[in-house]
Amino acid sequence: MRLLILLWTLPTTLIGMLAAGVWMLFGAKARLAHGVVEVHGGRFAYWMMRRGFAAMTLGHVILGFSAARLEQLRPHEHVHVRQAERWGILFIPAYLLAGLWQGLRGRHIYYDNPFELEAFAMDALVAKTNTHKKV
Template identity: 60%
Template sequence: MMMQFKKILAYLWASPTTLVGVALAMPLLLTGAKIRCVQGAFEIYDGWLLRCLTQAGGFAAMTLGHIVIGVSADCLHTLRCHEHVHVRQAERWGILFIPAYVLAGCWQSLCGRHAYYDNPFEREAFAADEEMQSHDG
């Protein structure tokens, strides 16, 4: 019972970031993207607008709260561990997640480091990827 209550609170706390993801997902779904629920998050994938955005933006997947957007189902399968770290980060940071993520990237850039690869949010996700691969291999 207590675990369910904590999970509900996590969803509520992350809901401002999730709503940004919902706003982005709506036009994607209207242009052919598919949706499925995996491990408590909604995955949005495929569709012509999403393919255009990922090509223009140079990304394969992104997470906004409990919305994970990826270029394809295969891509999301490959990146699921990484993207679900971001889901848990959104659950911890709540409404502060997006500004904290952006500021962390800006700070890295100002310090002469890479805004994405040196961002602490990404480093946590990459570390989870490495841990999972070490257990698989």
């Protein structure tokens, strides 16, 4: 079953691998972590951060600002990995269309995007879990 999921996600992951390769040409570093390729640093990371993004998931590839930031964002980004596994080749168009639909309705294209709302729910769960651990 895992092989089928990898194949279903492969087109999106290949786009991620292409982006990762370009990032690495400009100084980024890559590592395999929790079943995905994480790429961080380099010139594109600073460009991404200046535009308000700390990370982006493309299939089984996560591009991020720094290794430390990727570690913080890992639960959120892994929601997107699972979404890519569900949606396969349709993930990128579905994500973009969901944001566009929110924009056309006068809502925020990112914060009201259903794909992001699912990931934000994970953020809230992690925060709640971490709060309980500290008590």
